[in-house]
Amino acid sequence: MLAWESVSDQAVNQRVDEIIAAVRASGDTAVVELTNRFDRTQVSSFAELEMSKDRLQTALTRISSEQREALEVAANRVRSYHERQLSHSWQYEEADGTLLGQKVTPMDRVGIYVPGGKAAYPSSVLMNAMPAKVAGVMNCDIHLTDKLSIYFQEVKKGLGIDYIPPCVNRSLATFDVVDQKLVYALGALKNVGADAMRLVVEGRGEKPFATLFDFARRCDLKRIGKRPLEMLARAGAFDQLDSNRKRVFDSLEALVGYSAAIQDQKTSNQVSLFGEAGDDLPEPRLANTPDWLPAVRLAEEYKAIGFYLSGHPLDDYMTALKRNQVLSLDDVMAKAEHGACVVKMAGHVAGRQERKSARGNRFAFAQLSDPTGAYEVTIFSDTLDVCRDHLETGNKVVLTVEATMESDQLKLLARSIVPIDTVVSDLTSSALRVYVNEPQAVSAISTVLEGAKTQKLRGARGPVILTLMTSGDLAEIDIDLSEDFPINPEIKGALRSLDGVMDVVEA
Numbered sequence: 001m002l003a004w005e006s007v008s009d010q011a012v013n014q015r016v017d018e019i020i021a022a023v024r025a026s027g028d029t030a031v032v033e034l035t036n037r038f039d040r041t042q043v044s045s046f047a048e049l050e051m052s053k054d055r056l057q058t059a060l061t062r063i064s065s066e067q068r069e070a071l072e073v074a075a076n077r078v079r080s081y082h083e084r085q086l087s088h089s090w091q092y093e094e095a096d097g098t099l100l101g102q103k104v105t106p107m108d109r110v111g112i113y114v115p116g117g118k119a120a121y122p123s124s125v126l127m128n129a130m131p132a133k134v135a136g137v138m139n140c141d142i143h144l145t146d147k148l149s150i151y152f153q154e155v156k157k158g159l160g161i162d163y164i165p166p167c168v169n170r171s172l173a174t175f176d177v178v179d180q181k182l183v184y185a186l187g188a189l190k191n192v193g194a195d196a197m198r199l200v201v202e203g204r205g206e207k208p209f210a211t212l213f214d215f216a217r218r219c220d221l222k223r224i225g226k227r228p229l230e231m232l233a234r235a236g237a238f239d240q241l242d243s244n245r246k247r248v249f250d251s252l253e254a255l256v257g258y259s260a261a262i263q264d265q266k267t268s269n270q271v272s273l274f275g276e277a278g279d280d281l282p283e284p285r286l287a288n289t290p291d292w293l294p295a296v297r298l299a300e301e302y303k304a305i306g307f308y309l310s311g312h313p314l315d316d317y318m319t320a321l322k323r324n325q326v327l328s329l330d331d332v333m334a335k336a337e338h339g340a341c342v343v344k345m346a347g348h349v350a351g352r353q354e355r356k357s358a359r360g361n362r363f364a365f366a367q368l369s370d371p372t373g374a375y376e377v378t379i380f381s382d383t384l385d386v387c388r389d390h391l392e393t394g395n396k397v398v399l400t401v402e403a404t405m406e407s408d409q410l411k412l413l414a415r416s417i418v419p420i421d422t423v424v425s426d427l428t429s430s431a432l433r434v435y436v437n438e439p440q441a442v443s444a445i446s447t448v449l450e451g452a453k454t455q456k457l458r459g460a461r462g463p464v465i466l467t468l469m470t471s472g473d474l475a476e477i478d479i480d481l482s483e484d485f486p487i488n489p490e491i492k493g494a495l496r497s498l499d500g501v502m503d504v505v506e507a
Contacts, residue, residue: 059136067132067177131161131182135175142174142188145306152307153373155182165309166237168215169208173197189235189304192228199224200232212241212248212255213283221259226252234304242286245297250287258284290444293451293494299394312371313348313396316493320424321346326398330372333410336403343403346370346420347377349395354384366391366414368399377401377412387417396420396490421488425460432462432487433505434495437469441500448494452486460487469502 022030060068134155141147155161162181164170166189170178173187173194186197203219215238221229232238233249242248261281292300298311314321318328326344327335335341347368354364361381368375377399379387390397398420402413434445449464464487466479485491496504 055137055140058140059133062136062139062174063132064176070132131177131180134159134161135177135182138175138182138188139185142185142194145190148188149307149374152309157372165239166232166235166305167240168200168232168237169204169240171237172201184309186232186237189228189231189237190306192231193225196224196228209241212238212251212286213258215241216255216259217262219259220263221256222263226256229256231304234300236301236310244289244291245300246289246292247287249300250289251284254284254286290447293448294497295490295494307374308369312369313490314346314370314420316489317346317396317420317424318371320489321398321420324423326423328372329370329375332401332403332412333405336405336410340402340404342400342415344398344400346396346398347375349391349393349397350374351393352391357381364388364391368397375410375412377414379414379417383414383416387414390417390419398423421460421486424488431465431506432492432495433465433467435467435469435502435504436500437502438500439468441498442466444498445495445501448491448498449481449485452491461485462487 019034022034026033060071134151138148138151141151152163155163164178164181164183166184166186168186171183171186173185175185175188176183186192186200187194189197200219203215205218209215209218229252230249233245233252236245238248239245258281265281291297294311294316295313298308298313301310302308324344326346329345332341332343332345335343347370350367350369352364352366354362356362362384363381364379364384366377366379368377379391387397396419397417399412399414400416402415404411436442436445445466461484463483464481464485466481468477468479470477492504495501
């Protein structure tokens, strides 16, 4: 926002003239269209954008002085432009008597003034201030995971705002904005506490942490607590220091002990011959373990954040599902707006609640999600009796549903539910070829495939061929594992994520 100072008045005036001309011609309709255009959000009326004065004031108190200054710059530009307009004659009276060009209405919702008094949200001016406003709103509900999940979906889909995931080197205890990106709050993680996260921010100061050991030296990890540290590791907050989240997680006890020894030196006023307190203490050995596979990594992240942030368990399946006419939640909503329909959609089961009707029949509500959002499905007794086992938390399923829109709310009634692998098995090859450029990757590949066997996955099974890429006369060496393994998109994604694996293709 502060960068607007470098924009010429002529360019600003031209853009505002275009907006005013559109509002003159179309009134409220133009304002809604401009909001959708400039802010990349979808609204149909001003009421959807309203925010009470008290909530706005609370949000403003939670942002930095620099962000408030940016809002003031925006307000001054709009106010200045309006004052210049008053010296000209461009009066326009709408049917309801609103006189554009001669009236300034205070905007309690956003704290600035706009020409005319009809606009509920000045899109073109506040486009760059939206991240700060969103951060303030999310700070108001920082301990309410369900609300944060809804807000974050809007951040990504509705508003198109970039974000920075939880990070000990970039995040504060509260939500913040840096370079027009929403920085996820450490204090928004589950079971951490804002006070503990402030200790992390205070320990960092103005200098980012260089390593896990540097983090342990500068922060009192015992005061922070092991549980909050575990949540930081699960959420990926240490990824800049070590991208292997499982190694960080398994090494926390050693790091806490190392940090405690350093703090003991500081409090006992011991002076090391080698410099700062702790410089003469040996760094602990980190756990020697491979990282969590993508599915486990997402599950651990979910435990810490309360919703899927960096990805979704169905990401690897979406291409195969699309080939089988399985729609995403967004696609189903768009189709249902044109009338009731019967469609197939995929979901990752988050929960299920069973009830009994007045006639004694059991029915259920199930909560699921896909990469485009979360939704709930109603399941009547005849379907529930057949599919109950498929609705355990963590399962991946494909549902045939009746979809209708009622008062702008999507209603879904399940007709059938089947495991996702039974749907995609006919669309995937019966064999895989794994290209490997590091021999040590073979052990990790074996672990993934053996794990897939023990999971008793439904769907296709087939051979897996390892192709070792060498620099000698034999550029490629094929190794047939002489055994059939479960083959599905999740297994492919897990293999593709391993260090030393160049690619995984259907053979």
